[in-house]
Amino acid sequence: MTRVLVTGGAGFIGSEFxxxxxxxxxxxxxxxxxKLTYSGVRQNLAEVADHPRFSFVLGDICDPVAVDQVMAGQDAVVNFAAESHVDRxxxxxxDFVRTNVMGTQVLxxxxxxxxxxxFVQVSTDEVYGSIDRGSWTERQPLAPNSPYAASKAGADLLALACHRTHGLDVVVTRCSNNYGPYQFPEKVIPLFTTRLLNGRSVPLYGDGRNVRDWLHVQDHGRALALVLDRGRAGEVYHIGGGTEISNRELTDLLLTALDADPGLVERVPDRKGHDRRYSLDTEKIRTELGFEPRIPFTDGLAQTISWYRDHRDWWEPLLERAALE
Incomplete structure (x- = not known):
């Protein structure tokens, strides 16, 4: 029996895992x-709340005493706990430096x-900055442009340094943009979907040509399980979905799927330091661990939109917490 500690497990990706x-x-x-901060939703774990092999501990990864108590007896750690919204x-x-950097060091x-x-450190493609052409390999130097990305880069480096200095079995994963059910309604797909469902405008940054690769959260979870089991200590693995589209194209897909008025798109000033394009080379995880995403983006997006349409009882109470209304 393997005892796995999942930090940040009430969040979007952590709860799916x-x-x-x-x-x-x-x-x-x-x-x-x-810690159940504003984006940690206990209801995300309702399906497993009574499972005999599940337990929940309320606590902050920055609290050394609480972390020491929960760490005792664990065989593995998967660290999802992070402040993750770039605009914030x-x-x-x-808060990003405290949780993402200091909290990781406490763990x-x-x-x-x-x-x-x-120890699996779950990270992001944003640590690399922006790339005009081609794709980053795991050997790409880190060049983050937002405070969020910088804090995640710092956490990654601390984790890898812990492996090299102390011999802790650390593996770092860096993923592309996730989407799917239970994503907090501040990220672009649930934000736009819920606003359009309510007949409200959606804010599109700049010219809308910023490009992201999209990975369904269920595919991400499968990849993380492979890394947990068979990833090589001290290594970084990229996890991508294989679908790169611009924010403008994504907005058009959502408008069409929800039969919404294109006039609801509100052009807003671009985000400060807005990265133009992310793109991960995923050959390493494919060849070493046999991972391939299974959920086509068109199918996954349709399923996600349907989920939000059918689960107003989940997301409507969160709008005030997200300060989106």
Whole structure:
């Protein structure tokens, strides 16, 4: 039996990983450690709340005492806990540095003390900055442009340094933009979907030509399970979805799917330091671990829109928390 500590497990990606782990891995015990900040939603774990191999601990990864207590007896850690909204980091970076950098170091220190067998640091393609052509490999130097991305880059470097200095079994993953059910309604797909469902305008930054690669959260969860089991210590793995589209194209897809008036698109001044394009080379995880995304973007987007249409009871109470209304 493997005992896995999932930090930030009440969030969007973390909760999908937890639900999938308990559904597909009958020998694993999963403990979620989450502070339940504005974007941490306990309801995301309702499906597994009574599962005999699941437990939930309320706590902050920046609290060394709480982390030490929950780390005891764990075989592996998967660290999702992070402040992750770029716009919020631009308005104020302190919480991002505290949670993403200092919190990761607290986790690493505790993992060393308790001789944890594997530490998976879940990160983002944003640590690389922006790329006009081609795709980044895992050897690309980090060049973050937002406070959020800089804080994640710092956490990645601390995790890899812990491996090289102390021998902790660390693996870092960097993913492209995720989408799917249970995503907090501040990120672009749930933000635009919920606003259009309410007949409201949607804010499109700049010229709308910023390009992102899209990865369904369920595919991301499968990739992380592979990395947890078979990733090589001290390595970085890219996890991408293989669908690059501009924000303008994404907006048009959402307008069409929701039969919404194109006049609801509101052009707003571009975000400060807005990266033009992200693109990950995913050959390494394909060849070493056999990962391929299974959910085509058109199918996944349609399913996601349908989920938000059918789950107003989940997202409507969150709008005030997100300060979006």
């Amino acid at each position: 937890v639900r999938s782990m308990l559904r597909t891995r009958p020998l694993d015990r999963v403990t979620v450690f989450d 980091s631009i308005r104020g970076a302190e 690493l220190d505790a993992a060393l003390r308790h001789r944890v067998g594997r």
